[in-house]
Amino acid sequence: MIKELKDIVGSKNVLDDQETLEFYAVDHSLASPKKPIAVAKPKSTEEIQELVAFANRTLTPLVPSSSGIHFYGATLPEQGGVVVDLSGMNKILEIDPRNRKVKIEPGVTWPQLQAALKEHDQMALNPLFPHPLTSALTSSIEREPMLIPKYEYGDPVLPMQISLGNGQLFRTGTASDAHCEGAYPEGPGIDFYRFFLGAQGTMGIVSWLNIKTEYRPKHQKVWFGAFEDLEDVAQPIYKLQRRHVGNECFVLNRFMLAQLLAETSEDFETLMEDLPPYTLVMVVAGAPRRPLERIAYEEEAMHEVAASLNFEMTKTVGGVSGLGTTMLDKLRNFSEDGDYWKTKFKNTSQDIFFITTMDRAQYYTDIALGYAASAGLNAQEVGVYMQPLERGRACHLSFSLPCDATCERDLARVGDLHADLSERLISEGAFFTRPYGPWADIVYRRTTQYTKMLKELKVVFDPNNILNPGKLCH
């Protein structure tokens, strides 16, 4: 088998030493180790196709992996097999500023992508301060929420090329027609692309993806709103979004913001004292033309909304000096090096995230903090992040449970909390659209018909169940 893999991708691109296998057996989730039998690193679509053919021939699972780091267990081989590490396919294939899209391979990271797009005054729509090793392609097809809710599209996905589990090389949208420029995702036939989003690599292996890009503002101001509760911030965001104010718009609790901003432990402690419980971060940005005029009218609208709801948007919160500049730097300049902000001061954290509406965010947060406290966690150190989606019609709500990964007891405690809290949240209507790891069971046993249909679909696209078996409901 190893020989066959080497024949496909080249000897140097097949790894089966213990150290490597153990590395790929774990990630930053709470999942127990799951060792592959090998890691293969293809460099081209043809090699991916051959790997899929191999997998079908030998009934060997393939587990696609594009990022250099993983948090949710999606790339751990549940049933053994070969991890297909696509991080080496890291070309930006095409930047199209006229049509505002970019075509990327799986291994392109966010820092790489944003730096390349910057040359064209463009930027891609990234999630919240992604880890430098995160694949932009994976973020996009896994529907990680964008920071900018003003665009009506919730995901920036355009046509892609995908190697299906049945061996077929398929192009979605107008990429299926060689005459087209790959700008429209629907078709051919039906909206196949939707099956491949949120699929955790169980339907196919994407070898390239077009995503939308937008203008990278040259003029912008960052505004902050201090709030005691999420309940207090929901109405302001509803109103601001209805008035079409702002680009980036998100809410972090004290803990998350402190983690983001602090350079040292002392900074962190000071910020934990000074920052408000919740901070709304909003960037008011200029467009390519008359940028300052746009900023002016949006700010005026912002202040009108604030006055009408009795809150204030200010240049800083917690008296933090230079907060706007710091935030902007973090939003616009992604470093390829450095520590990951979320694990700088606490070893790791386990996230629970789902979709809900902003008017229910407080309710779920109360439940989460209550459960955290009952489990013996310091509720002050539970991260809360609320990301308004699509003009505020819904939100991504995320709780980060701090965890010392070196402590078995802590891992167990947080593991139990994660499971119990997830179960409780879903029973209260939290919608887990990205059912990673143990969420899959919680979700899919509730959505019986959906689950059944997904399984039928899986048979069409991956009849031998060779793609990431054991994930989702497969």
Add this chain to the structure above:
Amino acid sequence: MENMVRHEKHVEIMNALEAALGVGNVKDNAVTVNAYFGDWLPPKTLGQSVPPEFVALPNGTLETQAIVQICNRFKTPFIPVGSNQWSLTSAPNRPHTVLIDCKRMGEIHEIDENNMYAVIEPLVTLAQLQGEAYKRGLYIGSPEASAQSSAVAGHLFQGMWGTGYRLGVAYRNILGIEWVLPNGEILRTGSFAQDATCGFWGEGPGPDLRGMLRGYAGAMGGIGVVTKMAVKLHPYPGPKLWPAEGLIPNMTSTLPEDRFKWYIVKYDSLETAINFMYEIGKAEIAGLVQKWPTVYYNWWWANSNEEYWETWKKRVFQDNVKNAVGVCLWGFSSDEQLEYEKRVLEDIIEETGGRMVSQEIFDMWVPRTANNWIRDTNGSRMMRPSGTFLALRLQTDTLDYSVGQVKTGYEWVDKFTPPILDSDGPDWIGGYDFGHFGFGETDFPVEKTAEALGDLMGKLLVMTKEDVQNGLENGVGPFLGGAYHAMAGEVFGYDKLLRGIKKAIDPNIISNPPHNIPMED
């Protein structure tokens, strides 16, 4: 009545349907079924459609499920219709069809003003939903099928609303769905999958099964019946009551001038007009950006046949709005936003060499017609001058690509004239998603006679086959449903996939066969 062929188990089927729906909610008599196989397109005119055998009116998901289960039992086809607007492929093409008419399913279950969505049944029209939305400072667009069509159906088929430039188009406007599959099972997607009362979110869980429902022209009733849908609503700076003055057919509409402003800007060529559209998108301004062909200006403006042809013969629009782009600015935030956008637009007009259309033409066209594209986009007017219209080129990709498409459209229009009537090189190009993509369509009047339509349909099919063989996806093709997918599926690599899905959900091949793809028996 001609073409009425009864199933050998007709009486049993009727009994079963009546038991499920109640007497009076299913009919099989001549005058009823006769009202369900007409259309604006060729099938009936060319004798290609037949009446359904039954017309059934369910009152919700469970009764719809019962009908589908009965159809499975007797292996008899069914076709679902919403408002049965235009009846594109919902005119039965084979005997023994049960036509599922959603006339008893017209409820708006919920409108969530804060979270901007509505949960609706299939008969709710876009106009009804718009009326309710406006009261709440919200909005939903309307495609050419017009606002008296079913909002649900309009989300399952094309849906290139003019305001999609800013607010997104129909395929992305769908949230949770409740859906009776052809095998009789009820599938709920999005947040409905988890809670049937909660439709606010559309994706997942996990892979998104909404993918089965659409594609450019939808599934033509080939994947079951959607009985409930949550749809997005959008912020709207307009008045709570749609402003309309005057009497039919000469109503005018003027939206508040502190929040809306129309421009019609002319260019010397299609390419320069498209550049203008690109610049607007990049500048992130405007609520609607459309390059209408001159025939559209006339179709939408004329209020009588005489007015249409007299205006056309005098070349009123051909000489004044060729390569003109209609832009409507919307002041979402404030009147300051509107002023800002005016300044930006005027900068762009100057830089790109645009010229405003004459005041006379502007005053003639805008008050009477422009706001159609926001309120109802009433494409039924396209039937007026010759009885019907058709399209032969339709593609969605980049704006630049749309130019190429409509230019090949000119060639085909010339080639097929007659029976295509005079239409001045019809080249409709819409800008969408702030110019991320463009949509090009070639529509033209053709006289509604069996001779003209038969001739043209034959030619269009040949053209479509040629396109497909050349690896060219012409968006008109999917309007033909199964016949197109059978052919194009092989070329674009989706035939086996689509058949796999169809087989999984429609084992008895009863959901409007041969849509969405023909299956071997």
Add this chain to the structure above:
Amino acid sequence: MADEMLLPKHPWYHKYPIDGPFDEKKARWTAFNCSRCSVCKWVDSWRVQGHRYARICPQHTKYLYDSHSAQGKCDLALALIDGKMKWDEDPEIKDILFQCTMCGGCDAMDKSIRDAELIKMYRWLRTEYVKRFGPLPEHKAMLDSLKQYDNVWLQPRMRRNSWAKDLKDLGIKDLNKDKADVLLFAGCTYGLSEELKDTVVNIAKVLKKVGVDFGTLGDKEMCCGSPPDKTGNPEEYERLARANIKRFNELGVKTVVTPCAGCYGTMRVGYAELGETMNFEILHVTEYIQQLTKNKKIKYKREVPVTVTWHDPCHLGRMSRPYVPGKDLEGVYEEPREILRGIPGVELVEMERIKEYAWCCGGGGGAFTAFKDFAQSTARERIEEAKDTGADIMVTSCPWCETNLRAGGSGMEEKMEIVDIFDLMMQAL
């Protein structure tokens, strides 16, 4: 150039022929060019205010199947004309054709997108039906009454105008003997209904108050012909219509005013199509009064503190003018509203469906006599709509509307008073 343009061959696509009889050719044209757009089922989108009151067609709203819509009737017409269906093939053909109030809602909405005359197609269909099968039994009684008494209510001629017998002091002339420039044509229903008698008296009093010198035809007044016209009996209609035109010409009156919307619409539109010379103008009483008092207000003596909503009768509105493609669907919309606004204390609030897109009362087209349940459910829908405005009363000026709305509302828990505009005026006068 126009010469080089490829244009439709059929001349009617260039210009719809509004002149000439509405025959099978026109009926087929109307039916064939139906594009199934469904505007005939719904209020024009620009006028839809919300979910509840968005429909225009009473028949389709009640019976739901598309066969019960204008589109369905087009399909039916096409099938019958082309011989694909036989007239006696399906007993429901009768219901499709006659369970319709001929309100013109579909007709008006259809005119927003094409040149067509749906109501004329329905009249043609009904005529063809009656030719083959005779009138509906319920309509036969009406026809027999006309033949015998020249009115639709089986009342002896001498009872016509009995409302005026106690009004000699008012100085209403008998135009069979005297001369006047204005003829008050009450119509069968106002003329003979006990229930509406006081209303007619008030109409006469109002006319006198504003100084009109008028007369009536007394018991010589004949039906305008509207009921037979709408129910497929053109010969009877023409007999009455031509007789009336002849008589009005002989009288030398300049103006014929009628309070009945049905008579008004028939005379304004139908009589003009007969090709006879008409030396007089036809006006509705509200139209006439508003013309007279345009520049000076009527002197009301009392306030009538009430919130009202106005119901537009179909034949006073969208069905009251000859069709000219592209021209506004004019009607008597503003005059009654101006009158109401002029009455001290009255506040006018509007329903959602008004003017050319008003919901029908349910009483027209022969539905009142032949399909009571349908007529009354249609009326109840209108009453609900009126109630939702918050108005105290619904005001109108048509005897069929008033009668049917009252009948329909009688079974409702929360009732709404239906008041004739002249009764309201008299309260203030």
